[in-house]
Amino acid sequence: MTDVIVVEGVRKRYGNKYALDGLDLRVARGTVHALLGPNGAGKTTLVRILSTLLRPGGGRVEVAGHDVVTGAREVRRRIGLLGQHAALDEELGGHQNLEMFGRLYHLGTRHARVRADELLERFGLADTGRKAVKRYSGGMRRRLDLAASLITEPEVLFLDEPTTGLDPRGRTEVWEAVRSLVGGGTTVLLTTQYLEEADQLADGISLLDGGRIVAGGTADELKALAGGDRIDVVLRDGGQLGAAVALLPLARAEISVDVDRRLLSAPVVDRMKALAGVVRALEEAGMEAEDVALRRPTLDEVFLRLTADGDLAPDPAKEAV
Template structure:
């Protein structure tokens, strides 16, 4: 990724709300044609950062460029180059999918003929051509989100901001959106993603920035960040809780001192772990993932200890998140950021003065 031209450059960005410092000298570079995910706890500065990049908040101090354009001095030019998909659909449910897209096209001054042509292109691109005349009220959740994503691309932006794009979707709808995002990036679009689903970042992101306290505290690929927590771990659930200590002794001889994980911490990472496993679960680091599994099975069998479950796994992004921030991943909303831009910010034009089109999505 280092050899790619940057699509977004942020240097020494500060933003305060009264006595609260939402961004504290934040630095970040997003490579063109990639998905760059932003993770962080509530109040970390994620939403403030995205709103600043999308020209919805004014740059107080620092340098910010999007698609080669300075955000502070040329916000209108930035808006013509970006798209924004917010957390909530910005669609008129009484209108059809085609009518919604044509409406967004007209709002962006494409003209009737060009708006109609662009609507047809996007409906085809997102697999919605057969539903273009149906009212949006009859769409499934995944179809609505894909239409919303299509609306954010009405002016074919070079950079697309996705703020929790799959919140509230079922697994099928989420997969549909993921496929659409991959297709966009394959076509050259740069995507900056905030999400409350760490699996989503793991699936989509070429690079991840973890933000806390208004700064980037860690950055890299998902594999690199997982490496910060440690290597592979062997997880064992014994059938008989009365033999947990014995199993720990057996495995300890093989791999070192095992660590029994408190369930209250474990369930934050893996919802598949049942509450009844509080006294039956052992987790310990191992160096050789293939050999470790076979050796553990043989040692437990020799001791007559039945293992209900036994697996070797990599650290998860959830564990990375907890390791770096000291708190479990929750929502991607920022408690510190207000819902609207402050008076005088680019998103608040003076009364009676027409503004440049907002970022390419009505919910911006």
């Protein structure tokens, strides 16, 4: 597939610190690519460069076939940008907001009105288009903001942490909207601190740390870097954790222990053999397990292994459970 975003050796320095330090990235047309990393990793700086809001300090950047410095005007005609905070007039209705954005983009009154109707329908907001935005839920506001970024039907859409602060329902609404966009041919570059968001949406993921991409690939490819499959054992009696570590047929050096959760976790090669061996050993020792489960590594574990601190935001959907 054609690469619609090309980043080669990009640097950006603030004072003595590099926000981006020789970063390389390619994103294929019609895909979702996630930039995943903690605060300060360089995600927003890269999006600002890609959307021509910031000049790179070095390297080459092209979006939709145009250089972001020498062809900035052409790039702006082909992109949409959704920042971290909604850029809506709270007193106006959803339809009025979209009309206003359309006129700002010089669509003309009639075209702006038609485009507003189309986008409200597309994002499931047609019934609320006359309602003041201040009465919208968080998810509705974010969908309206996303609709506003599509007024000009961009080839490429940049989403900078689009679901920060939303509850699980609002996040799901935005995810569905993004999937719909990509189904229509839009290329999406998504920055996020939420591991589940990247796992749910992205065709490809790049892990950023210290202004560099430390790993990239699909979610499954990245999870494989964390050691393949794992087995988790939750004991009913946390006081038996030490004995279980010594007893279970697992590589002791690789067993991780979470005392608060009464959890043992270890990598396995043969899934079914490991599961049968653990269950048999627990029964023979008279230890009672609340749960024994096989699973793939999470992106949390990948990030902790590949970066210095793994300081990513918790998943609010999981916290709410």
